[in-house]
Amino acid sequence: MKTFNDLIFIKHANGDGVRAAEIFDNGYGVSVIKTKYSYGGAYGYYELAVIDSHENIVYGNPITSDDIIGWLLPGHVTEIMQQLQEYVPQNC
Numbered sequence: 379m380k381t382f383n384d385l386i387f388i389k390h391a392n393g394d395g396v397r398a399a400e401i402f403d404n405g406y407g408v409s410v411i412k413t414k415y416s417y418g419g420a421y422g423y424y425e426l427a428v429i430d431s432h433e434n435i436v437y438g439n440p441i442t443s444d445d446i447i448g449w450l451l452p453g454h455v456t457e458i459m460q461q462l463q464e465y466v467p468q469n470c
Contacts, residue, residue: 379463382452385410395419401431402463409433410455417448424450426458440465 385398387410395413409427416425425448428439437444441462450458 380459381456382410382459383456385455399429399433400459401429401433404463404465404467405431406436406439406462406465406467407431407433408455408459408462409435417446418450419448423448424452424455426450426455428462 380400380402385400387396387398390397390411390413392413392415395411395416397409397411399407399409401407407429409429410424412419412422412424414420417423419425425446426442427446428436428442430436435446441458447458
C-alpha cells in the first residue's frame with residue numbers, strides 16, 4: 379500500500395513549493411501540495427485533493443467529500459491515501 383513516503387515531490391507549477399500526484403489501481407489518486415498559498419502550507423502542512431486518472435479533482439468523492447483537505451501532516455496524508463486505496467467504486 380502506498381504511503382506519504384512513496385510520493386515523489388516536484389517543484390510546484392507556480393514556482394513556490396512542491397507537488398506530488400499518485401494514481402491508485404482503483405482509478406482514484408491524490409494530489410498533495412505544499413505552497414505558501416495552500417491550506418497550512420506556510421506553516422509546513424500539506425493540502426490534499428482526490429483526483430482521477432487524468433489528474434482532475436474529483437469532488438463528491440467518499441473520502442474528502444466536496445472539498446480538498448488542508449493542514450495535514452505526513453501521517454494524515456498516509457491515512458487518507460490508505461482509505462482511498464481501499465475504496466471500491468460502486469458501479470451504477
